[in-house]
Structures are given as structure tokens and as C-alpha cells.
Amino acid sequence: MKIHVNEQIVELADNSNIEQLLTYLDKPLMGSAIAVNQEIISRSHWADTILNEGDNISLFQAIAGG
Amino acid sequence: MLSDDELLRYSRHLLLEDVGKTGQEALKKANVLIIGMGGLGSPASLYLAAAGIGHLVLSDFDNIEVSNLQRQITYQSDDIGESKVEVTKRKLQQINPDIKVRSINKAMPEEQLTMELTMADLVLDCTDNMAARQMINKACVNAKVPLIVGAAIRLEGQLMFFDHSHADSSCYHCLFPDSEEQTLNCSNSGIIGPVVGTIGTLQALEAIKYFVGLPSGIKNKLKLFDGKSLDWQTFAINKDPKCTVCGQH
Numbered sequence: 001m002k003i004h005v006n007e008q009i010v011e012l013a014d015n016s017n018i019e020q021l022l023t024y025l026d027k028p029l030m031g032s033a034i035a036v037n038q039e040i041i042s043r044s045h046w047a048d049t050i051l052n053e054g055d056n057i058s059l060f061q062a063i064a065g066g
Numbered sequence: 067m068l069s070d071d072e073l074l075r076y077s078r079h080l081l082l083e084d085v086g087k088t089g090q091e092a093l094k095k096a097n098v099l100i101i102g103m104g105g106l107g108s109p110a111s112l113y114l115a116a117a118g119i120g121h122l123v124l125s126d127f128d129n130i131e132v133s134n135l136q137r138q139i140t141y142q143s144d145d146i147g148e149s150k151v152e153v154t155k156r157k158l159q160q161i162n163p164d165i166k167v168r169s170i171n172k173a174m175p176e177e178q179l180t181m182e183l184t185m186a187d188l189v190l191d192c193t194d195n196m197a198a199r200q201m202i203n204k205a206c207v208n209a210k211v212p213l214i215v216g217a218a219i220r221l222e223g224q225l226m227f228f229d230h231s232h233a234d235s236s237c238y239h240c241l242f243p244d245s246e247e248q249t250l251n252c253s254n255s256g257i258i259g260p261v262v263g264t265i266g267t268l269q270a271l272e273a274i275k276y277f278v279g280l281p282s283g284i285k286n287k288l289k290l291f292d293g294k295s296l297d298w299q300t301f302a303i304n305k306d307p308k309c310t311v312c313g314q315h
């Protein structure tokens with residue numbers, strides 16, 4: 001299936017979850033936040049949130065600066 | 067009641083139907099704790115003092131360094147070496163002698179923060195590190211005090227509002243559960259002044275709206291600011307029932 005990650009098209013196996021996406025993208029779990037279709041998915045739900053064709057994923061880092 | 071001087075000082079607020087005398091009196095009664103007097107806390111504290119927030123408490127343990135002056139607009143070159151909270155307090159009182167400003171020139175341990183929260187109506191998190199952000203979030207959840215969080219790095223900003231007076235509010239930890247300092251900060255990544263200034267300014271705007279009774283469009287939301295495109299993205303932050311800070315544990 002095709003999904004969008006930060007506006008780039010990513011080809012991913014059907015029924016992948018968020019943890020599998022991050023592993024596939026080789027992104028650190030630590031300090032990351034992820035939103036599926038503009039809704040933040042809490043870390044505790046990364047393993048049980050299955051992605052669907054056409055999902056818009058936003059992946060970003062916590063910022064501590066100020 | 068507002069004095070004649072105050073009616074004049076706040077005349078541009080009073081012209082607004084959304085603020086008016088009732089709103090200005092609410093600002094005068096308000097107690098706001100601002101933690102961090104850097105690039106976020108500078109514009110936030112200047113605007114809140116100017117707006118007539120009656121009681122401001124400022125917390126920071128840093129002294130002013132020359133590298134702060136590129137973005138921390140409260141300070142000037144001859145303030146270098148002085149305490150940030152003391153200089154800020156002096157300048158805020160020069161802007162508005164009618165308000166009360168108290169300074170806490172140290173890193174507050176959790177017990178002191180909890181004590182301060184008993185007197186605060188609202189907290190602005192203007193800090194520069196993840197450990198402080200997690201501690202402030204936890205204390206505000208426990209004390210049920212609303213929290214407006216700002217953060218900025220490079221040309222990116224983040225803004226959130228968690229109204230912990232409502233038990234169903236999500237929290238900072240639902241979004242970012244890591245306390246490890248793997249996150250980005252101004253000293254390791256750089257920052258452009260107006261980017262952090264934009265976020266600090268919006269923390270002040272949200273605070274003013276809160277006290278005058280205007281609804282916030284960002285409760286339980288994360289606003290991401292891109293300083294290159296000037297685009298904003300908005301994300302809903304749902305309460306995580308398994309959150310170790312705000313969840314049912």
C-alpha cells in the first residue's frame with residue numbers, strides 16, 4: 001500500500017503498524033511523535049495502530065528549546 | 067475596579083468587545099507563573115506585563131550571556147552577567163508599575179513548584195530542556211492548573227494548551243513520553259529569534275484570551291510552526307488512557 005509520510009510517498013506492506021513503519025524508515029522511537037491524519041497517536045498505541053492505504057502520516061521530533 | 071490611570075493605560079483593550087472592563091479586571095486579578103526567561107519567556111513576560119496581568123511570577127536560574135542577546139529581547143548588552151529574573155522584573159515594572167512581579171532566581175525543585183502552583187491560575191512553560199518540561203507537566207496535572215507549552219528550535223516552533231482544570235484534558239506526556247535529553251535544544255541546534263519570539267508571543271495571547279474568557283482553538287492540540295513557509299499544522303492530542311502522568315493508573 002501507499003501512504004504519505006511528511007508529504008513523501010512511502011510504499012509499505014499491507015496491515016503494517018506504526019512501529020513497523022518507524023523501523024522501516026529507520027527512525028528512532030525515542031523523542032518522536034507521530035500523527036495519522038492529523039491525530040497524534042500515543043506511544044502506547046504504536047504497536048496496535050494499523051495503517052491504511054492513503055493515510056497521511058506526520059512524523060516529527062520533540063523540541064525542548066526555548 | 068480600574069483606576070483612571072488604568073482606564074487610560076488599557077484603553078485599547080477596553081475598546082474591544084472581547085476584553086472590555088470585565089476582561090481587564092480579570093487580567094488584573096490573574097496570577098501567572100512563567101518558567102524560563104529565555105527566547106519564549108522574554109516576549110511572553112513583556113506582553114503579559116503590558117497587558118496588565120496583575121501578578122506575574124518569573125522563574126529562571128540563568129545569568130544573561132552575550133549569546134542570549136540575539137533573541138532574548140528583554141535584555142541589552144549592559145545586562146550581561148546579571149540574573150535574568152531580576153533584570154526582567156525591573157523591566158516589567160518599568161513597563162507597568164501597576165502590576166506585581168515576583169522573581170524566583172533558582173531551578174525550582176518539584177516541592178517548590180507544587181507550592182507555587184497553589185497560587186497560580188495559569189503556567190507558561192518557556193523552558194529549554196525536556197526534564198523541566200516533564201516535571202512542570204506532571205505538577206500542573208496534579209495541581210489541576212492550566213498549562214501553555216511553547217518550544218522552538220532552528221526555524222520550527224511548537225505550541226500546546228492543556229487545560230488541566232478539566233480532568234479529561236490530555237497532557238504533554240501523552241504526546242512526548244520521553245524524559246531523556248535526546249531532544250533538540252537551542253544550544254545544540256541553533257534558533258532564529260523571531261521564530262522563538264512568535265511562539266512566546268502566542269503563549270501570551272493564549273494567556274490573555276484565557277483570562278478574558280475567550281475560547282482557545284488550541285486546547286488538546288499541537289500547533290507546529292514552520293518558519294520557512296510560515297505554514298501551521300494542527301494535530302489533535304487525545305488523552306492516552308495509559309499515560310503514566312494523566313491516565314487512570
Ligand SMILES: [Zn+2]
Pocket residue numbers: 236237238239240241305306309310311312313
Ligand atoms: Zn497524559
